[in-house]
Amino acid sequence: MKELQVELNNARSYPIYIGSGLLGQTALLNRHIRSKQVLIVSNDTVAPLYLSTLQTGLSDYQVETIVLPDGEQFKTLQYLEHIFDKLLSKKFSRNATLLALGGGVIGDMAGFAAACYQRGIAFIQIPTTLLAQVDSSVGGKTGVNHPLGKNMIGAFCQPQCVIADADVLDTLDDRQLSAGLAEVIKYGLIRDPDFFVWLETNMALLLQRDKQALAYAIERSCINKAEVVAEDEFETGVRATLNLGHTFGHAIETGTGYGHYLHGEAVAIGTCFAADLSRRLGWLSDADVSRIIAIFKAANLPVTPPAEMTVARYIDLMSVDKKNVDGKIRVILLETIGKALLPLNVELNKLQDTLLQYAA
Amino acid sequence: MKELQVELNNARSYPIYIGSGLLGQTALLNRHIRSKQVLIVSNDTVAPLYLSTLQTGLSDYQVETIVLPDGEQFKTLQYLEHIFDKLLSKKFSRNATLLALGGGVIGDMAGFAAACYQRGIAFIQIPTTLLAQVDSSVGGKTGVNHPLGKNMIGAFCQPQCVIADADVLDTLDDRQLSAGLAEVIKYGLIRDPDFFVWLETNMALLLQRDKQALAYAIERSCINKAEVVAEDEFETGVRATLNLGHTFGHAIETGTGYGHYLHGEAVAIGTCFAADLSRRLGWLSDADVSRIIAIFKAANLPVTPPAEMTVARYIDLMSVDKKNVDGKIRVILLETIGKALLPLNVELNKLQDTLLQYAA
Numbered sequence: 001m002k003e004l005q006v007e008l009n010n011a012r013s014y015p016i017y018i019g020s021g022l023l024g025q026t027a028l029l030n031r032h033i034r035s036k037q038v039l040i041v042s043n044d045t046v047a048p049l050y051l052s053t054l055q056t057g058l059s060d061y062q063v064e065t066i067v068l069p070d071g072e073q074f075k076t077l078q079y080l081e082h083i084f085d086k087l088l089s090k091k092f093s094r095n096a097t098l099l100a101l102g103g104g105v106i107g108d109m110a111g112f113a114a115a116c117y118q119r120g121i122a123f124i125q126i127p128t129t130l131l132a133q134v135d136s137s138v139g140g141k142t143g144v145n146h147p148l149g150k151n152m153i154g155a156f157c158q159p160q161c162v163i164a165d166a167d168v169l170d171t172l173d174d175r176q177l178s179a180g181l182a183e184v185i186k187y188g189l190i191r192d193p194d195f196f197v198w199l200e201t202n203m204a205l206l207l208q209r210d211k212q213a214l215a216y217a218i219e220r221s222c223i224n225k226a227e228v229v230a231e232d233e234f235e236t237g238v239r240a241t242l243n244l245g246h247t248f249g250h251a252i253e254t255g256t257g258y259g260h261y262l263h264g265e266a267v268a269i270g271t272c273f274a275a276d277l278s279r280r281l282g283w284l285s286d287a288d289v290s291r292i293i294a295i296f297k298a299a300n301l302p303v304t305p306p307a308e309m310t311v312a313r314y315i316d317l318m319s320v321d322k323k324n325v326d327g328k329i330r331v332i333l334l335e336t337i338g339k340a341l342l343p344l345n346v347e348l349n350k351l352q353d354t355l356l357q358y359a360a
Numbered sequence: 361m362k363e364l365q366v367e368l369n370n371a372r373s374y375p376i377y378i379g380s381g382l383l384g385q386t387a388l389l390n391r392h393i394r395s396k397q398v399l400i401v402s403n404d405t406v407a408p409l410y411l412s413t414l415q416t417g418l419s420d421y422q423v424e425t426i427v428l429p430d431g432e433q434f435k436t437l438q439y440l441e442h443i444f445d446k447l448l449s450k451k452f453s454r455n456a457t458l459l460a461l462g463g464g465v466i467g468d469m470a471g472f473a474a475a476c477y478q479r480g481i482a483f484i485q486i487p488t489t490l491l492a493q494v495d496s497s498v499g500g501k502t503g504v505n506h507p508l509g510k511n512m513i514g515a516f517c518q519p520q521c522v523i524a525d526a527d528v529l530d531t532l533d534d535r536q537l538s539a540g541l542a543e544v545i546k547y548g549l550i551r552d553p554d555f556f557v558w559l560e561t562n563m564a565l566l567l568q569r570d571k572q573a574l575a576y577a578i579e580r581s582c583i584n585k586a587e588v589v590a591e592d593e594f595e596t597g598v599r600a601t602l603n604l605g606h607t608f609g610h611a612i613e614t615g616t617g618y619g620h621y622l623h624g625e626a627v628a629i630g631t632c633f634a635a636d637l638s639r640r641l642g643w644l645s646d647a648d649v650s651r652i653i654a655i656f657k658a659a660n661l662p663v664t665p666p667a668e669m670t671v672a673r674y675i676d677l678m679s680v681d682k683k684n685v686d687g688k689i690r691v692i693l694l695e696t697i698g699k700a701l702l703p704l705n706v707e708l709n710k711l712q713d714t715l716l717q718y719a720a
Binding site: 010035036037077080081084085088089091093094095115116117118119120141143146148149152153154155156319320322323324325326327 | 444451501684686
């Protein structure tokens with residue numbers, strides 16, 4: 001087992017455990033659970049596979065479970081309320097602990113529920129998708145979607161720890177694996193050029209689920225994420241670069257209806273948009289853009305957008321992005337492969353040029 | 361105008377402005393609003409009276425308004441969502457500012473909406489009831505109710521400032537005025553014995569809405585609140601004493617259906633319970649309890665509980681209080697008039713004795 005640390009102020013630092021067979025390790029769980037009261041939040045895909053393994057490590061606790069339907073379309077205030085219903089009907093106190101067993105949706109919702117229940121209880125992230133292990137479980141961004149914008153309602157709330165058990169990826173379907181690779185590639189693009197080259201070389205191994213290659217990709221991604229979050233926990237600066245491709249990607253997710261695209265798929269398409277725009281504004285070369293498109297294709301990810309979205313629809317949806325200031329659209333662009341720029345107001349005509357190339 | 365400061369760490373300190381004619385003062389608002397985007401959250405009792413006055417001071421801003429129905433029964437996740445709908449449909453950015461124009465319900469909801477919208481935007485408290493001016497607008501507790509427990513979903517989120525304009529109390533109905541006095545009396549009971557004596561002497565003046573007496577009561581209450589919050593922002597200790605009477609009071613509010621009792625009314629009854637229990641446990645004398653009941657009566661507040669609540673119902677509702685640890689009921693009791701004890705596990709039989717005296 002490897003242990004990384006997310007270094008934060010005011011006693012909010014916490015470890016990320018990466019390894020095999022971590023799910024049922026009582027000692028690991030004991031270290032971070034605060035009282036006898038434990039609620040496991042999971043979904044109907046993951047629970048049948050891993051809930052009982054997790055529960056075997058928790059025989060000394062009062063363990064309650066809530067199983068939500070699987071999918072981004074259920075990441076809403078309405079389903080969040082089911083978590084509160086369970087906590088209150090079981091009379092859980094402020095020293096209870098919530099365990100998020102699932103992908104990014106479950107982690108975001110359980111984390112936000114923990115942030116709000118009695119104004120804040122403890123939670124532990126146990127990510128079961130590659131995407132959640134390399135990105136969403138680390139850094140304390142929690143929340144739910146709104147019909148008009150993704151992740152628009154939420155809180156910064158750091159977990160007690162993250163337990164990334166590589167074994168759970170054995171049951172991950174291929175589409176979910178690829179979606180996770182979109183965020184892995186992101187770290188190469190925004191701040192780790194050597195890792196990008198490693199990914200170009202090793203993509204086939206990752207898709208074959210080579211244990212060693214996957215373990216390396218997870219660890220290197222978590223190191224990158226932890227460094228960025230440690231530098232800028234509340235996203236007043238560099239943390240926004242983790243949003244490469246997300247402004248476009250969120251617009252695609254919201255515009256096509258949550259759940260149609262996986263988050264990582266939308267981010268892959270969005271990153272191709274961002275690369276194109278970076279080229280138009282004089283940063284990336286044609287060759288850079290080709291390399292970027294090629295690596296997403298190699299990861300079996302989509303690189304062209306949904307046919308039905310118009311330019312006007314993109315602009316409308318992007319105008320509620322969290323990076324925007326006073327309603328002006330800001331996006332993350334690449335200076336080179338391996339270096340992102342801070343959020344930038346983009347001239348509408350340049351943005352439209354990029355969107356026109358792809359949009360309906 | 362008087363200015364008090366709530367002293368907190370990490371740049372969260374903020375002023376409380378107390379005075380007359382503050383509502384339309386552009387300079388005061390300018391000082392704390394972050395960008396052109398301003399959303400006023402109010403209710404259908406207060407908006408017809410004061411919304412236009414507030415708007416006159418905001419002519420340079422993009423001002424949107426949302427008017428919610430008035431009452432504790434609307435302090436829910438469902439009505440909270442209406443605030444998010446408005447913010448998103450108007451494409452408000454993360455540097456927008458929310459103004460809460462109303463009583464405690466509006467302040468709690470607008471504050472919680474501000475805490476969650478895009479993971480946190482600025483808000484300003486403009487309390488229009490005595491209760492909100494002396495208590496709920498100060499200290500950053502925000503949230504909504506759940507059918508199974510009051511204020512169970514929320515966040516600690518401090519405002520940019522509190523603007524307490526005494527003029528708005530002119531239109532407050534008598535019942536609301538009395539409800540506010542319950543929290544004023546609380547400060548005397550938990551930490552300010554001289555103020556308690558002053559209140560015993562001046563209650564008639566307060567009920568006649570004597571401007572000078574009211575101004576003094578508001579200021580002294582805010583000083584007490586600000587001191588407690590500065591000492592313990594996140595309620596790990598002494599702040600819990602502000603909850604005197606609230607464990608019982610919340611049970612009454614939840615048990616009778618939100619909106620049936622005003623919060624201050626339920627707190628008055630709950631404080632009489634707490635006084636009785638403090639006497640049974642050997643702290644207060646019979647004479648102390650009589651003085652406490654007398655001052656609430658003098659303030660035209662109820663001192664006897666609803667006929668329909670059984671002991672079992674109280675115990676059930678109190679077992680989800682935020683002060684509880686591992687499901688054990690904890691209450692705030694008085695050592696003397698003017699000195700509260702920290703939260704205490706209470707033996708169930710003593711608690712039942714007190715409840716039996718009153719309950720159905």
